[in-house]
Amino acid sequence: MAKQPKRIQAWNVDREALLPFDAAIKAVKENAKAKFDESIEIAVNLGVDPRHADQQVRGVVNLPSGTGRDVRVAVFAKDAKAEEARAAGAEYVGAEDLYEQINGGLMDFDRVIASPDMMALVGRLGKVLGPRGLMPNPKVGTVTPNVGQAVKDAKGGAVEFRVEKAGIVHAGIGKASFTQDALEANVKAIVDALVKAKPSGAKGTYVKRISLSSTMGPGVKVDPASLNA
Numbered sequence: 474m475a476k477q478p479k480r481i482q483a484w485n486v487d488r489e490a491l492l493p494f495d496a497a498i499k500a501v502k503e504n505a506k507a508k509f510d511e512s513i514e515i516a517v518n519l520g521v522d523p524r525h526a527d528q529q530v531r532g533v534v535n536l537p538s539g540t541g542r543d544v545r546v547a548v549f550a551k552d553a554k555a556e557e558a559r560a561a562g563a564e565y566v567g568a569e570d571l572y573e574q575i576n577g578g579l580m581d582f583d584r585v586i587a588s589p590d591m592m593a594l595v596g597r598l599g600k601v602l603g604p605r606g607l608m609p610n611p612k613v614g615t616v617t618p619n620v621g622q623a624v625k626d627a628k629g630g631a632v633e634f635r636v637e638k639a640g641i642v643h644a645g646i647g648k649a650s651f652t653q654d655a656l657e658a659n660v661k662a663i664v665d666a667l668v669k670a671k672p673s674g675a676k677g678t679y680v681k682r683i684s685l686s687s688t689m690g691p692g693v694k695v696d697p698a699s700l701n702a
Contacts, residue, residue, distance in 0.1 A: 513686070
């Protein structure tokens with residue numbers, strides 16, 4: 474049997490134990506031993522079947538402690554709205570010119586925001602943006618007349634979530650360098666948002682399992698009851 478790397482040998486957590494969320498966060502931080510500031514992610518297994526329209530879970534949540542990521546934003550807007558987006562810090566702003574750039578291969582951004590009057594143009598990029606989860610959507614606040622605020626939210630800690638085929642939601646909740654309190658606040662915020670987004674078609678136990686992990690660290694199981702979930 475191949476010898477495990479020293480990093481894995483140094484893990485000091487029972488990966489099968491169900492921990493209160495504060496203890497789970499502490500364990501994840503303690504086991505984030507890479508030479509870079511590891512990202513921390515939450516995975517929530519929900520009791521839904523996303524194949525059914527009435528069991529979709531999608532939304533956006535503003536993490537009170539931010540994400541620790543430098544989010545790059547592209548905005549489709551014209552005139553005053555375009556200036557508003559630039560003033561808010563958007564990396565790319567435009568209309569037909571931005572369409573041509575993206576259609577030509579530009580993908581150096583993490584979020585796409587559009588004013589409502591731009592959606593006819595943006596819709597033509599569906600095959601490019603859709604598979605990457607970048608298509609603007611009013612349900613998550615990325616199609617809005619208030620593009621400046623949307624840019625500020627995206628850069629300040631707004632995180633989109635969407636249930637995957639297996640009924641799991643993945644989301645980044647910060648960095649290993651964040652304080653315990655900061656990560657606790659972010660975990661509470663995203664779990665609360667998921668609970669509020671419970672679809673009408675969900676039956677039985679809604680929040681079934683929760684786990685936390687860092688980029689190079691072990692997965693740690695969280696007791697949903699410790700989050701009132």
